[in-house]
Amino acid sequence: MTRTAKTSGDHRDWVKKVEDICEANALQLTPLRRQVLELISRAKAPLGAYAVIDQLSQSRAKSVAPPTAYRALDFLVDHGFVVKIASTNAYAPCDHLGHHHHGMLLICNRCGRADEIENPKLDAVLAETAARIGFRPQRQVVEIEGLCGACGEAVAAPQALPNG
Amino acid sequence: MTRTAKTSGDHRDWVKKVEDICEANALQLTPLRRQVLELISRAKAPLGAYAVIDQLSQSRAKSVAPPTAYRALDFLVDHGFVVKIASTNAYAPCDHLGHHHHGMLLICNRCGRADEIENPKLDAVLAETAARIGFRPQRQVVEIEGLCGACGEAVAAPQALPNG
């Protein structure tokens, strides 16, 4: 299991790994792209594009236009460092760098966190189903919305909330 | 296998089935909702909300505001007659009326058609994976983009296109 929200150490490791992959493949991880990467990595939950824009604007004390953020996000998504969640139009760090595909996303409706899990069986079932009707898959989106473990317990045991 | 674009006969059968379900469950399939249902059913490919709005506006010779269409779409989606495709923000008829869930969607990037296929194995794999980390699923989105059979062949055999 992997988490979208990383500890400080995980965060640094993850960014470092992206840097290494970029270096190895001659990809330009520019300051802007790196800053967006960091924002997404540090966030507790997937970030919307306009949250990224707001944070960039704050950090520059000057408003940044949408294309600036979208282009950086596109770069990160195109190279598999970040995954765009179609259900929520938000961006999360990919927890399986270098695999050149994405696993299934489990998205909590209560706290917003997203976990990415790989499951070879899932890929096999999808491939088999597509093959059945002669369909050639290019990109897959598998997203499950629901309650994460912690939120599931919290909802089942509401007495845990303070009275006042 | 089922198709999003239906023949005239399929189309009528499908609308009739929705009517029957509404009658059996005391759901109000009003003229507006029925019109939107028909638009989606007749379309060759999933329709965006604004395509629906445009067609409603044309048919009334008067511009229809977004909430009118969105409310009808919400009704149809809430009751499982229509599925909203998260990847493309488009609406397609559900090919498995009455099942109270949706199967996986195979969306062609070339011609736009979408096929919905049910696969119990897929549901089992998703449930198992979620259970592994204590996640409680509420809604699932499984969408595969790629090339449908016909488009796959067309791309592989471009000489089929006329010369001039």
Add this chain to the structure above:
DNA sequence: GTCTGGTATGTTATAACATAACATATTGGA
């Protein structure tokens, strides 16, 4: 050195998708 072509970013404007809030109409039962 400077020219040039490619890549990245900045800037302006607008397109595309979706909902909040409130008004009106319709319907079916008390």
Add this chain to the structure above:
DNA sequence: TCCAATATGTTATGTTATAACATACCAGAC
């Protein structure tokens, strides 16, 4: 008839994303 619920109309705005063009930057050719 009156009421309450449901559905639709209307106005305004919020949210997400891209088109089109200008500028900056950098590496290699000449």
